[in-house]
Amino acid sequence: MSTKRTFTMIKPDAFGAGNAGAILKMIEEAGFKLVAMKITRLAGDAAGKFYAVHHERPFYKDLCAYMSSGPIIAAILEKDNAVADFRKLIGATNPADAAEGTIRKLYATSIEANAVHGSDSDENAAIEGNFFFSELEKVGV
Ligand code: GDP
Numbered sequence: 380m381s382t383k384r385t386f387t388m389i390k391p392d393a394f395g396a397g398n399a400g401a402i403l404k405m406i407e408e409a410g411f412k413l414v415a416m417k418i419t420r421l422a423g424d425a426a427g428k429f430y431a432v433h434h435e436r437p438f439y440k441d442l443c444a445y446m447s448s449g450p451i452i453a454a455i456l457e458k459d460n461a462v463a464d465f466r467k468l469i470g471a472t473n474p475a476d477a478a479e480g481t482i483r484k485l486y487a488t489s490i491e492a493n494a495v496h497g498s499d500s501d502e503n504a505a506i507e508g509n510f511f512f513s514e515l516e517k518v519g520v
Pocket residue numbers: 438441442471472490491492493495496497499
């Protein structure tokens with residue numbers, strides 16, 4: 380069976396617009412349990428480190444500036460088939476292409492300010508969760 384955990388961020392646009400509560404409600408109603416969660420900010424070069432895999436992409440600098448522009452919520456989520464099911468719940472990267480009812484369709488404002496992050500693999504889910512949380516902070520369910 381695939382991993383039971385994924386990692387998410389509620390990005391600065393959604394947090395700043397006051398949509399964090401509504402998005403967390405959708406996440407919980409879809410069956411995900413919160414294992415760890417915090418409000419934080421990707422200050423300094425933290426966004427650059429988090430998105431290091433994207434450093435060759437043309438939007439890397441803009442993405443890092445945007446992701447450090449305000450507070451975010453970082454969270455580890457648990458559910459069977461967590462990575463794939465969460466990608467389905469958030470929808471396509473560009474909200475214009477996101478399916479009806481997905482978090483990005485409802486709350487994203489652009490391809491960059493797209494409301495939420497969701498890990499794209501089991502391996503990255505573990506790496507990204509460990510970027511924000513120590514083992515002690517992962518309460519589990
Ligand atoms: P994701 O896995 O759906 O988050 O998408 P990617 O891994 O391809 O990109 C990471 C993040 O970079 C996205 O969630 C967006 O915030 C941002 N992004 C992706 N494509 C673009 C783009 O073409 N332009 C800009 N400005 N940002 C982008």
